[in-house]
Amino acid sequence: MSGHAPKSIGSLSFGLMDPEEYRDMSATKVITADTYDDDGFPIDMGLMDPRLGVIDPGLECKTCGKHSGSCNGHFGHIELAAPVIHVGFSKLIRRLLRGTCRECSRLTLDENERQEFRDRLDRTRELGDDLNDVTKAAIRQARKKDYCPHCGAVQYDINHEKPTTYYEVKQVLSSEYPQRIAAAMEPDEEDDEPVSPHDLADETGIDAGRIQEILSGEFRPREEDRQAIEKALDVDLTEEDMDKLMPSDIRDWFEDIPDEDLEVLGIDPEKSRPEWMILTVLPVPPVTARPSITLDNGQRSEDDLTHKLVDIIRINQRFMENREAGAPQLIIEDLWELLQYHVTTFMDNEISGTPPARHRSGRPLKTLSQRLKGKEGRFRGSLSGKRVNFSARTVISPDPTLSLNEVGVPDRVAKEMTQTMNVTERNLEEARRYVRNGPEGHPGANYVRRPDNRRLKVTEKNCEELAEKVKPGWEVSRHLVDGDIVIFNRQPSLHRMSIMAHEVVVMPYKTFRLNTVVCPPYNADFDGDEMNMHALQNEEARAEARVLMRVQEQMLSPRFGENIIGAIQDHISATYLLTHTNPTFNETQALDLLRATSVDELPEPDGHEDDGTEYWTGRSIFSELLPDGLDLEFTSSADDTVVIEDGQHVEGTIDEDAVGAFGGEIVDTIAKQYDRTRARIFINEVGTLAIRTIMHFGFSIGIDDESIPPEAQEQVDEAIENAYARVEELIETYERGELESLPGRTVDETLEMKIMQTLGKARDSAGDIAEDHFDDDNPAVIMADSGARGSMLNLTQMAGAVGQQAVRGERINRGYENRTLSHYRQNDLSADAHGFVEHSYREGLEPKEFFFHAMGGREGLVDTAVRTSKSGYLQRRLINALSELETQYDGTVRDTSDTIVQFEFGEDGTSPVEVSSSMDEDAVDVEDITERILDEEFADETEKQQFLGTEKRPTNLSEHADDWWLAEGDD
Amino acid sequence: MVDVSQHELVPDHTVLDSDELEDVLAEYDIKKTDLPKIKRTDPALPDEAEVGDVIKVERDSRTTDRAVVYRLVIE
């Protein structure tokens, strides 16, 4: 290391910077807008002055003497010809202008008010609330004052024209004052006498001759005279005048604000004097922050910031030249505004109302604030998230032969991702073998590190030689091998199960392979989804991943406290086929079903066929996967009662409610009553058994599976015709004006509702008729019944009728004037004119039906698109708000400033994953109560442990330890 | 006027005396201002509660039977 001792940050304080500080830290004053001379050397006191740091390798920094890479660069400064406003503070400047006196610069609050706001500030600080609320209130109060309570000067309103112009709004004598006075002297009503100039003179005490002069416009009345006339005639002689405040005026104004007044406004005058918000010096960022690039043709291309600084210096020089030459005020003001514009866009080039500064090509310049803001900005793009090493991304594909804890890693990925191996006496041979295999062979090694910290690349050429040199104390960066732990992730990472640890299985080809049962937690499918893998780089990370993050440890979702991993789709169809009618299998078949599981011996046969051959039932084959001692009773999705006694499946259908992801009863119970390892084995074996089963029976779906016999079709047609007739009847009743409206509805709404209802019923009865004609072994029916995929509604739409299409929850009503399509008459209320699709998907849709169907379908697509972006933003805000909350060791949830958010995590201190979710079970944590009572009984922990004895839980950290694990438990 | 504090769904709100308060602050090792807040105008508060008091809220809980929370009364 370069001799930098690690330091820790004690505190940070934010404030404004004193212009003197800019000058002090500046390496050089920058006076010329030129960058390089004709020979390509940076010009002294130019924007690329070598004192501002070095970017070209080989050159030496003129300030610190270091070379590029170790010199961080140094700030320079530009002396601005005239002060300009810092855009970032335009709001605070406005507030201070409004809250302080224009004459004496003091805060226009009296002592009582000041004390009140000082107290409120202290209280808010203590409560950790937003100080802005108080300071805003103080300004609001001060702004109400028409006169300064300290010097009595009149206060004017301040107008802020964004971004950086301020005006004082003054009431001055209108240029039309003679006309206004004359008009006011006219009588209000017909018979009233007009006010004569003499009367006016009497009333106001102004000399009569002077009144004449005023009336003729020869003399402008003074302030007191104006007020007297206004009072006498009840007239307003003023008009608004906007008086522009130049930055220099504002700076003078702010310089006089006393320190104690600033404290009332929550400003620490030691750190931030308000006049520092008006810039007189501009810091020039070091060249390292705005490096120039040399193009292929040898031309230099400068950074956007440098371009902006060139503009600023040019205008600055022109301003000075013009002022010295005594140019007219108008030109000076124009140049001043131009300087303000350039300094403003130097800091932020995306201010509304200001045209962005552009590059010659028309591209807006990326200036300071654009570097920081947004997703690709410094904070979100470079600090909170950045590209990482030891990571891989590729397409995923399914592999049912893997365990759910495993991931198939392509060999070319395994050869790139490495794990560090510390060579010892005991693994020396192994380490040498890796090195000998070289970087191309798998499992090989890519690098070795000698004890003197020299890193050597292993190449095809040197690997044999290098392998012999490897000694204890070396480090070998070996390839990933089977059994290594890696982290696997699919975006959007919306919950913690989106990032889980898997054990590596190195495989050929180019995709990551995963067992289909982990699709639900990742929300993955195989239509081109890609996933990321991260190889862990230290033992601590690997241990944590293995113990806490492995898929089996994440089996229970904290969202609803039940399993999120389990059988899906074909697995469920298969267990349904295996158990619903409880079919029988001969020995060969039974062994074939169980061949991929760990069961290698069949139980006693369930009976004998007539010819004496033994048979086994589907349920007893399934029972082979269940742990001993499991007792369960629940209702399945197929709506029968499932009974499991002592690990034997006695009755009922095994389907989604039994083994499915999202709360399959058996999986959930095994995970909670046994342990995660047992549940993992169970799910894996259900998966393999299911796939063998579905291959045994064969399972496919074709268009004829949704066909219904002609007599059924007739019934369906009749049902729809009936509905049409009833709709017609409704419309007639409506048109006769006899339709009675439902409570709280208009007649029109009532008609719509009744039509929708009638048509809804028509579709349902069409569905029911169709359903009656399907066999129980119809694959679509099996899938809907078992919960594997699809519903009876899908079946209805395929075989019966698609039904009413809706946009915004109503029948389709849009399109042409008073009709949906030009194929209908205007104001046709009938079913087909408003998007009722009477055909089924199997029959096919009419063109008009197809069009209405597309309208309804479009709404669905738009909805999902809008929902995902909305919920994504909501999620981001929620995470930002909650990210710093943390459960402490005392059980409380606190934020980083130790403010308590919850006195007990979740108000009950329990993890949803550990609480049994079935309602009939006790929610009270009996073990915890026992623990507490035991704690009171025994003096200390050792005594208690002596009494209790310790139960050793088998450790299971890898797929490769399963045999040992199963032997350990006696299941 | 309806007195919501008598409603069965409104948990008990009681003002802590100084001894109890000290115990609570010691238990969690916090300042009074680190507690969650409750507005003085909250209708569930007892009449005698004043700004700066600490309120003990006792709720029924399905999982822990009784969940206790403390809140600092603010304006």
Ligand SMILES: [Mg+2]
């Ligand atoms: Mg996909």
Ligand SMILES: [Zn+2]
């Ligand atoms: Zn340097």
Ligand SMILES: [Zn+2]
């Ligand atoms: Zn004043």
